Amino acid sequence: MSAAPATADHLAAPTAPPAHESRPDGRRLVLVAYVVLLAASLAAFGVDPVLGYIAGALNIVFAIYFFRHLAFAVSAARWAEADLLAADVDLDGYTPSVAVLVGCKNEELVVDGMLTALLALEYPADRLTLVVVDDGSDDGTGAVLDARASVEPRLRVLHRPPNAGGGKSGALNEALATIDAEVVLVFDADHEPEPNALRRLVRHFRDPSVGAVMGRCVIRNGKESTMATTVFVDFLSGYLVNEYGRQALFELPAYGGANCAVRMSTLRALGGWNLETVTEDTDLTLRVLLSGQRVRYDVSAIDYEEAVVTARRFWTQRYRWARGHQKCFRDYSWPMLRSPHLTVMEKIESLLFLLGYHVPVLSGIGVLLTVLRAFDIGDQPIIGLLPLSMLLFVGPLAELTVGLLVGRVERRAAWSLLGFLPAFALSIWITTRAYLDGMLGRPYTWVKTTRSGSTSTVAPVLVAVQKR
Template sequence: MARRGPVVPAVPAVVESPSDVPSVGSHTDRPEARIGALVAYVLLAVTAFLVFGVDRTLGVAAGVINVVFAIYFCRHLAFAVSAARWAEADLLAADVDLEGYTPPVAVFVGCKNEELVVDGMIQALLALDYPADRIQLVVVDDGSDDGTGPRLDAWAVREPRLRVIHRPASSGGGKSGALNEALRTVDAEVVLVFDADHEPDPNALRRLVRHFRDPSVGAVMGRCVIRNGHDSSLASVVFVDYLSGYLVNEYGRQAMFELPAYGGANCAVRMSTLRSLGGWNPNTVTEDTDLTLRVLLSGQRVRYDVSAVDYEEAVVTARRFWTQRYRWARGHQKCMRDYWRPVLRSRHLTVLEKAESMMFLLTYHVPVLSGIGLALTVLRAFGIGDLPLIGLLPLSMLLFVGPLAELSVGLLVSRVERRAAWQLIGFLPSFALSIWITTRAYLDGMLGRSYTWVKTTRSGATSTLAPVAVPLPLPPVEGTRPRSFAVAGPDAGTVGSRG
């Protein structure tokens, strides 16, 4: 992938001492609740109403929100322009250094009740193009109570390259706990992570690993593509959303600031960096955002490779969409509360980079402001607030126009079929749903309501891979009941798809 901006000199990677970087342990005793802050916000609003009046107070609030929306609009537009100008060329760029750098790597996957997708995932991992003597494949069965464990054991019997670890259901820690369990069993230079519903391209591993030639790089993110966009109208909307997120948003953050996020799947992290930071944080439900911030605060960087592609399955129902996005919002908002001070104090980030990092941390707070903005608009329609209705709408609408610009550029750069443009209409109701999800997550987090990591339910409907003819019955595995696993043929549908 062509790199924009100044070249980072090849100097030894420096990771700050634990006293300089928030460690995993520092989150253990930190309560999420910010009830005092909520009370302060309410008292501030009441005081403003009494001193300045309702109309003036709401007018000032609307003005501040519009300024925030305008800043985010400029950010969205800049990302869209960057992707429109350079992303397609980078997608078609000649392969660089895919053969010359092959450090020892370990590939981790955490699985919890993934029997619908595990075959496709294992098949894709075994097809990765990398020297067999320099790769370890470790899959963690994280307390599954379906057929995931026996199915993984059967694959391990047939494939010596595959190691399966079984965690008790009571182990805790969610995905972070499963990955940390795998981390204790390997010795490699680079760790790659995929989710159970992911099917990476065979060359994705080489494309991710090549960036670690630069010692300043601590982690690398690849591009995720939705493979089941036709399964439901919601899956189609998520398909377009991912085009915006990976072909435009992450690309723009790389092109303009060299500050993309480590996304938690189809990604890689330097082993020495990971161990120095204490591994993945089991006290967060968004371990990827948490690790992104700790890598940046340690003095290293995250890089994005638009050409390192893998395929995942979108949620197909509104209920699954809610569960997934609530987890993202809850975890991301907690990261904002945990890291905004360290980001502003960091010696490794410029003023501009600190500003972008703060905007990234606030991403899941902006829809909350959108809800407040809509409420102010409704109040003004009833004569409450000193700004005319036309004064509230223009800048507020920029919050919608900015993301729509990213979505449109994503469709253009990816060259999807023309009728996919109709999916832009689905952005409006999905954004409205996101306002409610993020607001609920914000209030639950500030009130300290308990929440643990919840996995996304799979549907297992679509796969990018042709079915593999698995001998029947599969060899019995010691400690499990002998069992046969039938693999669907062409007439019965595909195998191993995600949901």
């Protein structure tokens, strides 16, 4: 494979967010408008009717998401297990050149396991290049990478200076400028893919309409803490049900940022990863769709990663996800609705996807209405709040339950669903805080997830389903 560095002409500056993105002053005015509208409505119509109308509107929103969750759960229950157990892939001579990129910042605890897994990927050695970026680490990450590279010719290590900027996007763009390949595959430093994951991802690029492909991520340290178990089940829901459903029903899965491949020509045409976002995966998903290409999801391309093990790390990770996802809604919702490449139904589903990190904010309002009603504030009868309360939980619970069933999780692990009560409450607070910070224009830059270096086996899932 050619390893000639790309020229400046090959890699343009990352595509800027759409010009319609509102400035912080404009977003603050929107918040003021919310408060003024609420105050005026209360003054004009009274507390009871206004709260009743708000509850009714929330019921409609939650009903839409309930049926969406339910549709995903049904599709996963019907087809996902068969796809998980699908026969191995025969590329039949289709072996495009592939560059695997990984950004590492202070990943001393996990980087060696990641390198071992990448070097075990089943793919012709002359068609595969591994590029790992030491993004200004101040621990032993750089030394570990250099030691492995000294004895492994397939491994190339780049060292960025401290505070080089751009976070993960900056590290990946720097690596991108040094390689020439047909397909780029991205992993995070704590990821350990199965040997056949690369072949399963690459096969989809036979279709010229495919710009990116996402594989399935599985939590490997689910027994390390209560929080890790909660995240383990959350990933079952997200990858075995939610993304599977989006692929099965709409062919609109998201590029997930790790264990994901993207066509080089597509990536270069889009200018690489966007430096102005903290969720480069969602941003790239939308830019690929707006360019007229598609993202595919392969549930059988399995990769293991480490879950956060404490509430503080959960907060840091999910706050970043919420800030980035909500910004993508502001950046891309209007261009997406105007796109000639999406049908009406695809635009609706994409809008629901983009609003995913706003729904917990609305859930918090729903919980507040229920509490107010308990204190006789609002004339909404308690029976009218039942749909709100049920739809608030039943849709996500259906996805979680199907994820446990399809993943063949041990029965005793079903008790882990109880862990979603505090996690759900924490998510409401995280997304609400992220929304207010974003609307107020408070600055935020990319923050890496702290690792624990766990080597625990996948738990509590039966290996027969997780592996072929």
